Amino acid sequence: MIKKYPLYLLLTLALMTCASALTSCNDDGDDDDITTYSESEMTTLITAFGLDDDDDVMENLDSVFFTVDYDRGEIYNADSLPVGTNVTKLVAVVDFLNTVKSAVFTVTGGKVQSDTTINYSTSSTDSIDFSGNVTLTVTSYDESSVKVYRVKVNVHQMEPDSMMWNIDWMRGLPGSSSATTMSKTVLQGDTYRCLTTDGSTCVMASSDDPYSVAWDIDTLQLPFTPQVQSFTATTSDLYVLDGDGVLQLSQDNGKTWQACEAQWLTIIGAYDDRVLGISGDEASGYYHDEYPRRGIFEATAIPDGFPITGMSQLVHADNSWIVTRQAMMVGGYDVNGNMISTVWGYDGTSWGKINDIHSDAMPPLADATLFPYYSYKSISGTLRYSKRITWYVAGGQLQDGTLNDSVFVSNNQGIDWAIADTTCQMASHMPLFKGAQAFVNFETLTASGAQAPRRMSTLLTSWQCPYIYLFGGYNASGELLPWVWRGVYTRMTFYPIY
Secondary structure (H helix, E strand, O other), X not given: XXXXXOOOOOOOOOOOOOOOHHHOOXXXXXXXHOOOXXXXXXXXXXXXXXXXXXXXXXXXXXXXXXXEEOOOOEEEOOOOEOOOOOOOOEXXXXXXXXXXXXXXXXXXXXXXXXXXXXXOOOOOOOOEOOOOEEEEEEXXXXXXXXXXXXXXXXXXXXXXXXXXXXXXXXXXXXXXXOOOOEEEEEEXXXXXXXXXXXXXOEEEEEEOOOOXXXXXXXXXXXXXXXXXXXXXXXXOOEEEEEOOOEEEEEOOOOOOOEEEEEEOOEEEEEEOOEEEEEEEEOOOEEEEEEEOOOOOOOOEEOOOOOOOEOOOOOEEEOOOOOOOOEEEEEEEEOOOOOEEEEEEEEOOOOEEEOOOOOOOXXXXXXXXXXXXXXXXXXXXXXXXXXXXXXXXXXXXXXOOOOEOOOOEEEOOOOOOOEEOOHHHOOOOOOOOOEOOEEEEEEEEEEOOOOOOOOOOOOOOOEEEEEEEEEEOOEOOOOOEOOEEEEEEEHHHHOOOOO
């Protein structure tokens, strides 16, 4: 079953307690998780397996965690070594629960060793070629019991810390045709709604699954010409500006519309059940406005440097740094027509600059795409990685009129920005774009029990993986890009290591 979450509702995976060494794990755990083994089984039980330090192979090689699964007779590292790691000459480090008679590695089909046996009991510092098939046969001290373990040193076959935009995952923009000229997609609750037009006819496509090829399609009978790029959804209603800037409201998923008592230049976005906008003009000044208006509402003048057009979609995020939920946007044009790179935040009451006093590697952009997602940071001194929320900015138009071809990232809630690693840039087969909308959708991935890593007492066979969906956008000439792209941080597709 696929679960949908708004872009701001990014869930982090809960940490799980490791099981004890006797429940197929090298770490100590709670007594409640201990599996009882017979006296015979305990005579051949391996309590820990690892690799000796070797900087010629890679740094922190001795920190690699190996699962010891006695029940299946398997030893392996669930978190694979980096792409290209040479595993043909590694020294194993093995701990046993009891003194054993012998422990013999057998290697077949290796690149360096083939049909080779190494007696660990007498030659514990001999290197082993893990590129082939390796078994470890343990014989108890009294020779009454023999246990065979299959040993695997896993190496990544692809770069795990990269963004993957598989061309085979591309979909056509829902509700579009060869005549479609404009589109805007929003997420309302669990439902994606894509509004498209060919200049005369408007179509609304709706689905709870952004990867679906079968969206519900409705042709809308609108009594006005919509500014499609202003299309916005609150928790319960849909909004769009007409050609005169009058705010139009639909409470029945776009079937009927009514004019509101508001005339705006721009819809900024939604905050809970309110839509935020900018009213006024160059002569009278520009003001923040909202609808529905709370209590005795007074429109307030926008602050210096605030964008009035061309800002990214307004994106919501929760984190431990803030008391109330914050909405963020980036870029656009200010009242003087200057393109900006400022990130602005809204806390439900007031606006503030997020990155105004900090050095900024991100250039001024208009119609950029902003979304919070994830990246991974290596833990110093180990080969383990911690997941962190990362904000991404992609696409958009530069000051010289060309389209931005770089992805920028922030790991501190939009304060500081840097160009993302080359592995996290947009794919070369994707066109440059501006004005696209991004969403994150959590989807269930599964792994068979034989493949699943076991660091916990209860074996998991499925997990939630967040995929990025990029809807529409326009090329440098303003022509619609009628596609939906699906992307994912590669490591997120691997079975999670707890």
